[in-house]
Amino acid sequence: MLTRVAVAGVHGHGATHVRNVLRLSDRATLVAVADPRPSADLPAGVEIFASLEQLLEATKVDVVIISTPIQTHVPLAALALRAGADVLLEKPPTASLAEFEDLSAVIAETGRACQVGFQAQASQATLHLAKVMAEGRLGEIRGISAVGKWLRTARYFDRAPWAGRRRLNGIDVVDGVVTNALGHSSAAALLLDGSTGVDDVRSVETDLFRANGIESDDTSTVRITTTRGTPILIAVTLCATEHLEPTVIVHGSQGRAVLSYSSDTLELHEGSCLTRKTLERTDLLANLLDHREDPAVPLYCPFGATGGFTRVVEAIRLAPEPRVIPEALVRWEGEGPDRHPIVRDVEHWIDRAAGELALFSELGAPWT
Structure with a gap:
């Protein structure tokens, strides 16, 4: 049936x-x-x-x-x-x-x-990387960083009344680059660390900014520290020069991995050996149908496994309003619904944040 x-x-x-x-x-x-x-x-x-x-x-x-x-x-x-x-x-x-x-x-x-x-939780690339980490092939995990360099036009924020809002009619929305647009980054990083539960996150530090005329953040760094002691640094923007595929980078004492979760591609740097492969992804609805037919089949992303991510959402919900990036550091391109801001050198600062596991404000990014 x-x-x-x-x-x-x-x-x-x-x-x-x-x-x-x-x-x-x-x-x-x-x-x-x-x-x-x-x-x-x-x-x-x-x-x-x-x-x-x-x-x-x-x-x-x-x-x-x-x-x-x-x-x-x-x-x-x-x-x-x-x-x-x-x-x-x-x-x-x-x-x-x-x-x-x-x-x-x-x-x-x-x-x-x-x-x-x-x-991304149902990607074999994500799950294979989690297995590689658990086996110790990358050595001691010194940190995980998530990089997102996206471009979003005015049309993106005009698509619905809740878009770009922290609250609407007195109700929490908590839209933003970290919580929604590039939310897969944080969720994938937490999964790789084995820290998906609500009690698996020790602290969340937020560093939120915006160039668009919205309430929520569009250019941010967030540092999550898990109860395992792993620092997870999220460095993301919707104000990049061009729209690039997001990545999650694992920094190990004996190797490095780069997960491009949109294309299910994994690069493993183990010593002098580099391997790159694109793997399959299981459809989440198909997985739910399998689970309905046989409850012994686990869900790839059950609700309870989003508790760690929700701790990040909660921290952003309670954080001060995102700070406005000075106009002198923003270049606008396009007209009408295609108009969009580009934050000067934002790619450089995102790469530094990801590499050093540091917040924009700690690095002295010019808009901080």
């Missing part, structure tokens, strides 16, 4: 989820979607509802995929779980540690499964 799937939020990344359900048509069937702005690009026979509550009242579903604004994740996930459905929840799963604890309680109460959409 095919698994009955519903998608909440069908625009933006939600459209990707719709296509993915249709791709898995031998195992699942898309029975309904919920979105206040219905999409015309849906197969015949798919029911359309203005809200997930209406959908769940009218239609029996087995799995709900939630790809909605950040501040709606927890109430919608709780609604679906209590309706008896398993959930695939987009990242960031929650906007605060309190929300994380609330949804954890609902998952325990209902006994349902909740997978979170950190796709």
Whole structure:
């Protein structure tokens, strides 16, 4: 029998989820979607509802995929779980540690499964690197750094009322380059360190800046120290000269590794030997379907394994407002919705931060 799937939020990344359900048509069937702005690009026979509550009242579903604004994740996930459905929840799963604890309680109460959409966690490149580290092939792990040099235009921040916001109508959103746009970086680094749980993070230091006219950060360094003692340095921007693939770099006493998680590519530098390989990635929805058929099959990214990441979100939520990068250090390019800022020498400072496991302010970056 095919698994009955519903998608909440069908625009933006939600459209990707719709296509993915249709791709898995031998195992699942898309029975309904919920979105206040219905999409015309849906197969015949798919029911359309203005809200997930209406959908769940009218239609029996087995799995709900939630790809909605950040501040709606927890109430919608709780609604679906209590309706008896398993959930695939987009990242960031929650906007605060309190929300994380609330949804954890609902998952325990209902006994349902909740997978979170950190796709890099299901990459064989990520998992192979974690195994290499655990085997000691890179020696003592001195630190992990995540590098993200992205370019985002005004269109990105204009796409939705919550984009670029820390709070909206009094509700925490905590959007930003660290928590959302390049959130995979922090999550992957924590996974590699074996520090995914809420109690696996000892401290989080934030150094948040913005060049865009938004509330949230777009150019930041964050240093996580795990209970294992590993420093994890996140150095990311949405104001780069060009859009490059993000990487997670592992610094070991006997070697170095570079994970390009978007392409599932891994470079291993072990002594004088360099190997580079591109590996496969398991689809998170397919993994959830496998888990439903056989609970002995583990989820690649169960909700509980995002606790360490949520500690980072919580630190950013409580941090002071991002500081504005002086106009003299910003060059603007493009017009209208294509307009975007470029922070002077931001790539240089990101590389230094990643290499030295240091915050922008510690390095004396000019905007600090």
